[in-house]
Amino acid sequence: MAILSTSTSAFFERSRTDIKALRSQAERLQGQLSGGSKLDRSSDDPVAASRLRALSRLEQLSGIDKANASRANADLTLADGAMSDMTDALIRAKELATQAAGGTLTGAQRSSIGDELLQIQGNLVALANARDSSGHALFGGENTGDAYALDANGNARYVGTAATGSLPLGEGQSVIRSMTGPEFLSFPNGTGGQTDLMATVKALGDALKGGTADPAGAAQDALASLQTGLDTLTTGQTVIGTRLAWIEVTGDRRVDLSTLRSTEETDLGATDIAGTIARLQETLMVLEASQASFAKLANLNLFSTLN
The missing domain is CATH 1.20.1330.10 (f41 fragment of flagellin, N-terminal domain)
Known part of the structure; x- marks a missing residue:
């Protein structure tokens, strides 16, 4: 029973991590669209960031x-x-x-x-x-x-x-x-x-x-x-x-x-509006599907039994 409980906990943790990562990616893409810059931090692209500073x-x-x-x-x-x-x-x-x-x-x-x-x-x-x-x-x-x-x-x-x-x-x-x-x-x-x-x-x-x-x-x-x-x-x-x-x-x-x-500067750091919108839409679609799948799996009788 401990093994089953651990597996269930791992499933929820992995799902939570994946959904959190998708939300973070969506927020980052939305930030790029609103701020106009595709580099949130210098670590995103150190070479490009250095050139932009120059x-x-x-x-x-x-x-x-x-x-x-x-x-x-x-x-x-x-x-x-x-x-x-x-x-x-x-x-x-x-x-x-x-x-x-x-x-x-x-x-x-x-x-x-x-x-x-x-x-x-x-x-x-x-x-x-x-x-x-x-x-x-x-x-x-x-x-x-x-x-x-x-x-x-x-x-x-x-x-x-x-x-x-x-x-x-x-x-x-x-x-x-x-x-x-x-x-x-x-x-x-x-x-x-x-x-x-x-x-x-x-x-x-x-x-x-x-x-x-x-x-x-x-x-x-x-x-x-x-x-x-x-x-x-x-x-x-x-x-x-x-x-x-x-x-x-x-x-x-x-x-x-x-x-x-x-x-x-535009080539190095400015947001590609069309490409970013497409990636954001894709990310939101995946996020929505992941949330829906998680909700369905979590409500299956098997999980209820295992818990």
Whole structure:
């Protein structure tokens, strides 16, 4: 009788274990459908889980690179806008210099032109001290204050650092976020030294206001320097445009890589909806049949007798 009792107990225990396993499998499949992931634990597939973690880290780093690219794009766009305004101001300065170089103007007229040129010089200084997206000097390198300061005579002097920092864009690529003022405002003065646009415009303005005995000649001489300065400024804009294009290229590359990572993550860890539903239906069917069979066997007279 003990043998029969043990057999009956073993039957119930085995049936209970099988039904519990089927219920656990059904719950796991339902969890995959609701959560969208086929990996409940890393132990389900250690290799896939490790790769998914690596992909997640890469995506987080990509987010940092994207933020850097956005900042660099903002700063370079601000630089391009400021340079465009400088170009307009310089073109106006050339027009005024051409007028002043003519021999028909009176001293008062040239003095009035000189006043406008000095105003243009002030505008150029203000543009050179423009701020970046962080509120720091846009053309001052790593300086947080102004890029240029006026001395006692009203001359603009560069007070920024020698270079502008770069920002990483991912995959070992980076971009310099702006330019220093001297990189696009300074140019050779023809005598072996250097000058800049602000100094050239101010010198002409002072000359037309009585600072020289030959204001028309000074205006004529200034035209060549103004053109050289304009060429230097245009080159700077080209550099800025090239960097903006580079950010766009790396951004497209980042999007492509992110898409590839997303596809791989889906292949490795996302639930196959159709397949999982089919397995769940099969499991539920087997579970229902197992429960029904167990109930019938448990109610047979033989089991009643054995018990």
